Amino acid sequence: MSNEESRKTGANRWSYREGTIVTAAILLLGFALQAASGGTVLRIAGFPWNLLAGLVFVGLLILVFVLWPKHSIVKGLGSVKAALPAILGFTFLVLLMGFVKQDVEPKNAVVELLGLTHLVKTWPFMLINLYLMILLGIITLKRLTPFNFKNAGFFLNHFGLFLVLFSTTLGSIDMQRLTMNCYENQPESHAVDPSGKMIEMPFSIKLVNFSIDEFRPKVTIVDNKSGQIVLSKGKAQLEMIDRDSFSISSYHIKVEQFLESSGKAGDLYTAINESGSAPSAKVTVNNPTDKSEISGWIFSGSYSHPPEILQLNESFSLAMLPPEPRKFSSELNIQTKTGKNRSTTIEVNRPYSIEGWTIYQTNYNTQMGRWSNLSVLELVRDPWLPFVYLGIFLMMFGAAFLFITGKPKNGGTEHVA
Amino acid sequence: MEEQNMWLDFPMYASAAFVCWLAASGLFLSSGKKMLNQLAAGLSFAGTAFLLVFITVLWIHIQRPPMRTLGETRLWYAIFLSGIGLVSYLRWKYKWLVSYSLGLAMVFLIINLQHPETYDKTLMPALQSPWFIPHVIVYIFAYAMLGASSLVALRNLFFAPTEKTIKGPIQMADNLVYLGFSFLTLGLLFGALWAKDAWGHYWTWDPKETWAFITWMFYLVYIHYRFRHANEHKKAMAVLAVSFAVLLICWFGVNYLPSAENSVHVYSE
Numbered sequence: 207m208s209n210e211e212s213r214k215t216g217a218n219r220w221s222y223r224e225g226t227i228v229t230a231a232i233l234l235l236g237f238a239l240q241a242a243s244g245g246t247v248l249r250i251a252g253f254p255w256n257l258l259a260g261l262v263f264v265g266l267l268i269l270v271f272v273l274w275p276k277h278s279i280v281k282g283l284g285s286v287k288a289a290l291p292a293i294l295g296f297t298f299l300v301l302l303m304g305f306v307k308q309d310v311e312p313k314n315a316v317v318e319l320l321g322l323t324h325l326v327k328t329w330p331f332m333l334i335n336l337y338l339m340i341l342l343g344i345i346t347l348k349r350l351t352p353f354n355f356k357n358a359g360f361f362l363n364h365f366g367l368f369l370v371l372f373s374t375t376l377g378s379i380d381m382q383r384l385t386m387n388c389y390e391n392q393p394e395s396h397a398v399d400p401s402g403k404m405i406e407m408p409f410s411i412k413l414v415n416f417s418i419d420e421f422r423p424k425v426t427i428v429d430n431k432s433g434q435i436v437l438s439k440g441k442a443q444l445e446m447i448d449r450d451s452f453s454i455s456s457y458h459i460k461v462e463q464f465l466e467s468s469g470k471a472g473d474l475y476t477a478i479n480e481s482g483s484a485p486s487a488k489v490t491v492n493n494p495t496d497k498s499e500i501s502g503w504i505f506s507g508s509y510s511h512p513p514e515i516l517q518l519n520e521s522f523s524l525a526m527l528p529p530e531p532r533k534f535s536s537e538l539n540i541q542t543k544t545g546k547n548r549s550t551t552i553e554v555n556r557p558y559s560i561e562g563w564t565i566y567q568t569n570y571n572t573q574m575g576r577w578s579n580l581s582v583l584e585l586v587r588d589p590w591l592p593f594v595y596l597g598i599f600l601m602m603f604g605a606a607f608l609f610i611t612g613k614p615k616n617g618g619t620e621h622v623a
Numbered sequence: 624m625e626e627q628n629m630w631l632d633f634p635m636y637a638s639a640a641f642v643c644w645l646a647a648s649g650l651f652l653s654s655g656k657k658m659l660n661q662l663a664a665g666l667s668f669a670g671t672a673f674l675l676v677f678i679t680v681l682w683i684h685i686q687r688p689p690m691r692t693l694g695e696t697r698l699w700y701a702i703f704l705s706g707i708g709l710v711s712y713l714r715w716k717y718k719w720l721v722s723y724s725l726g727l728a729m730v731f732l733i734i735n736l737q738h739p740e741t742y743d744k745t746l747m748p749a750l751q752s753p754w755f756i757p758h759v760i761v762y763i764f765a766y767a768m769l770g771a772s773s774l775v776a777l778r779n780l781f782f783a784p785t786e787k788t789i790k791g792p793i794q795m796a797d798n799l800v801y802l803g804f805s806f807l808t809l810g811l812l813f814g815a816l817w818a819k820d821a822w823g824h825y826w827t828w829d830p831k832e833t834w835a836f837i838t839w840m841f842y843l844v845y846i847h848y849r850f851r852h853a854n855e856h857k858k859a860m861a862v863l864a865v866s867f868a869v870l871l872i873c874w875f876g877v878n879y880l881p882s883a884e885n886s887v888h889v890y891s892e
Contacts, residue, residue, distance in 0.1 A: 286851040290844060297840040304833045307882040326828060374826070383823060421745045446745075530745045554748035555821050566823045586823040594825065598812050605812075609805035613797040613849075 220282025222291065229295040232337050236330025237320055245312075245319045247327045249379060253589070256376040267343040275348075284344040292341055296334050299325060335375050342368040359607030366600030369593060377590025384586075385568075388413035388536070390579040397585050407585065408561055409542040414549075416536050418576035420529035422448045422464075423485045423506045427455065428515065428525045436522065444527070447487055456495050457518065463488040469511065475503050481577045482510035485529055491518055509574045528575065536567055536581040552583075563587050629684045636677040637732045643670030644705065644729055648722040651712075660718070664709060667725060671705045674698065687746045690759040694735055699760075701731040703767035707799075711771070715795060723774045754817035762810035766874060768803030769842065772796045773867035776860040789856050796863060797849060804842045811835055830880060831888030834873035841866035 240248075250256055274280050282288055303325050312318035321328035346365045349357045384397035388411055395410035424444040427436045435442045438455060445452050451460045468475040468486040475486040486505040492498070500518055504526040507513025515523040535553035540546075542561055550558045557566045569582035588594075643666045650663035678698055681689050689695040708724025711717060775796040779789060814832070815825040826832060845862045852859065872880075877888070 286847050290847055290851075293840055293844055293847070297837060297844075300833060300837050300840065303828060303882075304830065304837055305880070305882060308828055381824075531748060532745075533748050533751065555752040557820060557823070564823065568823075584823050591819075598815060598825075601808060602812055605805040605808040607805075608801050608808075612801045613794075 219278045220285055220287050222287050224282060225285075225288040225291040228288065229291040229334070229337070232333045233295055233298070233330050236328070236333040239329040239333075240321045241319045243329070245321050247321075247324055248329055248332060249327070250332075250376070252379045256379060260372060260376045263339075264343070267340065268347065271344060271347045275351075280344060283341055284348045289341055289345070292334070292338055296338060299331055299334060332375070335371055339368060339371050339375075342371070359604055359611060362600045362604030362607060366597045366602075366604055369597030369600065371597075373590045373593035373597060377588065377594065380587075380589050382587040383584060386411065386583045386585055388538075388581045388583055390414075390416060393541070407563070408544075409540050409546075409563075411565070411583070412539040412541070413581050414537040414539055416534070416570060416578055416581045418534040418570070418578070419532045420485075420576060421532050422446050423529040424527045425454070425459070425487075425489075425504065426525055426527060427457070427518075427522050430517065430521055430523055435525075447485075447526075454524075456493055457524070458492040458494065459524070460490045460492070461487055462490060462501070468505070470505070470514075475505060482508045484508040484511065484575075485526065486514070487526065489516065489524065491516065491524060493518070509577065531576075534567065534570060536583070538565070540565075562589065629681050632680075633677065634736060636673050637736055640670035640673040640701075640705075641729055641732055643667065643673065644725040648725045651718040651722045664712060664721075667705060667709045667712075667721065670725075671702055671709070674702050674705075678702065688756050688759070690756070690763075691746065691750070694738070696759075696763060697731045697735050699763045700767055700770075701728040701735075703764055704728040704731070704770060707767055707771050711795070711799075717792075717795060719778065720771065720775065720795065723778070724771055727770065727774065749821045752817055752821060754813055754820070758810060758813045758817055761806050761813060765803045765806035765810055766870060768799050768806060769867060769870055772799035772803060773863055773870075775799065776863035776867070779856065779860045780864065786856070793856055793859070796860070800842060800845060800863070804839075804846065807839055807842065811839060829888060830882050831873070831877050833882075834869075834877050838866070838870045838873045841869050 251259070271280060302322060306317065306322045306325075308323060308325065310323055312323045317323060325331050342364050346361065346368060349360050349364070382399065382405075384399050384405055384407075386394055386397040386407075388394050390413050393410045393412040395407050396404050397407055399405055424446050426442055426444050428434060429436055436455075437443075443454050445454055445459070447461055447464055449461070451458065453459065464485070464487045465475055465477050466485055467477065467479045467483045469478045469480070469483045474488075484506045486503055488501070488503050490499065490501045496519075498519065500516065502516040503514055504516050504524055505511070505514035506526040506528050508528075513525065515525040517523045533553055535551050535556075537551045538549070538558070540548045540550070540560055542548075544561070546560070548560060552558045552565055552567045554567050557564045559565070564586045566584040566586065567581065568584045571578035571580045574580075647663040647667035647670065650659050650666070678689060690699065704724050705728040708721040708728070711724075712721040772795075775792055779792050779796070814835070818827065819825040841862070845859065845866055848855070848862055849859050
């Protein structure tokens with residue numbers, strides 16, 4: 207690399223040495239600041255200060271570029287020799303995150319002091335982010351002047367990433383994620399933030415109905431003595447009751463009757479649909495090895511009724527497991543303080559947005575399962591999201607460019623610095 | 624078990640594919656004749672087709688996309704790897720590359736035959752999203768591309784062609800990396816958009832996300848390095864080999880890392 211450097215004529219004096227020194231200094235300074243601050247969580251100022259800081263940052267970047275476009279530092283910051291060490295420095299921090307479990311209590315004093323369990327909110331992470339933004343900003347400006355359509359792919363990839371880093375870094379503080387517990391037919395207008403603080407919302411939400419659509423339940427063999435599921439080669443043998451007959455190990459199971467929602471009446475189960483009802487099945491179990499045949503009911507059980515298992519022999523029984531949810535959804539009625547009234551149904555992967563807030567379905571009373579009268583909602587406000595999305599879409603188009611045009615021929619300059 | 628019944632047919636399809644690929648590799652490596660090469664290409668395609676039939680039937684039977692368990696993703700990997708090998712042969716005529724790809728695809732088939740896993744029919748609500756299929760397909764395609772590029776890298780490192788003859792192979796590595804990297808980026812971004820819908824945030828530094836990001840960064844290093852140092856072939860190939868090691872950690876090593884407990888991405892078995 208050094209001979210390559212010497213080949214160049216003076217103007218660009220940045221080599222990997224400078225690039226590495228700057229990156230290393232940033233990391234060291236970051237960790238020193240982190241240690242000096244006693245390992246606290248770093249928080250940047252919220253709106254409008256973060257927006258102001260962002261605008262000043264972009265303004266300074268443009269000013270520096272316009273005033274000294276040929277200065278060796280500006281040229282150096284816009285080169286691969288600065289970019290590679292910076293990428294590696296950032297990768298180093300992310301690698302730490304890949305090995306040290308995040309968002310848990312630090313295990314020892316060093317981990318705590320350096321903030322290794324919450325790296326995203328530490329000085330080194332912030333500083334290296336800032337440095338990457340400077341590099342991406344400079345190189346984007348460099349490629350924009352003079353404008354050339356050939357640089358489109360380059361612009362999409364680099365400016366897209368700049369925008370994502372810029373808006374996520376500055377916007378993280380303005381993002382609010384709250385939890386709201388909604389009980390059926392009780393309008394709720396308060397939510398709780400992660401620290402447990404109660405926050406009043408600009409609307410109230412009434413849970414009209416919570417419902418769960420379930421998969422068919424699975425059956426398995428349990429050990430009579432321990433009550434545990436019998437494992438075969440270390441794995442549970444589970445069979446979903448969605449056919450008339452199937453086998454588990456040496457048992458052949460024939461399903462005589464299956465009731466989606468049922469309750470016990472005397473010795474048998476009948477179809478009912480009331481709180482606490484659950485699936486049941488009448489089965490006949492054959493075992494060809496000992497030529498035994500047993501018939502009876504199995505019931506998955508619910509919060510209010512115990513499960514019923516079918517004893518096959520002295521050692522084993524057949525049991526029905528509680529059904530797993532296929533989807534769960536909440537029918538909501540939302541009344542805003544501005545007078546709007548909206549009815550909607552949300553489910554996982556289908557949130558609903560109103561007045562700058564997005565409402566997500568997250569949980570319910572899992573003990574009660576489909577009879578839960580509680581729906582746990584997450585309310586998210588993320589005013590910087592449009593910028594993050596813009597960055598993401600630019601990068602997607604950039605990726606499409608890479609795919610279509612491939613590697614620039616003979617050191618061409620379409621994509622990278 | 625119906626699903627297991629489906630997988631009972633797997634050895635049949637897998638052996639058919641295996642025999643086709645073995646014959647194809649043998650022909651590619653031994654013959655110089657055009658006719659035999661065409662036959663080899665045909666056999667290579669036939670092997671992939673057997674697996675495509677199997678995965679289609681499987682998909683219909685389990686009523687969910689077969690992209691969740693490690694065994695299922697290995698199946699896709701074998702399909703894409705063999706497919707990419709063939710396409711790259713048709714386009715660039717690298718016979719050794721198609722043989723390598725087929726060899727690696729065969730390894731995945733053997734792993735699946737040795738470790739038939741219990742397959743789960745249920746899909747948790749968070750995974751039921753229109754993003755699921757594009758996210759996984761794009762990722763597997765990216766992994767297969769980058770896997771193939773690392774084969775090129777290893778060949779260039781250990782069976783060192785001279786500086787004169789390396790030009791072709793290194794261009795091939797670059798092509799594969801560019802294609803793979805664009806898919807890797809798309810997979811990452813699709814994942815972010817999906818996460819926003821499912822969990823309310825586009826990026827939570829879940830261990831799988833963290834490692835996917837690390838992988839992305841390593842290939843980013845390769846691309847920038849190659850751009851600036853077009854003639855440092857060996858070093859570039861070393862970067863590519865290391866990148867693939869990171870990719871492998873991301874793909875299944877994450878499951879064993881202490882930092883990854885409770886990750887939504889840990890594949891079920």
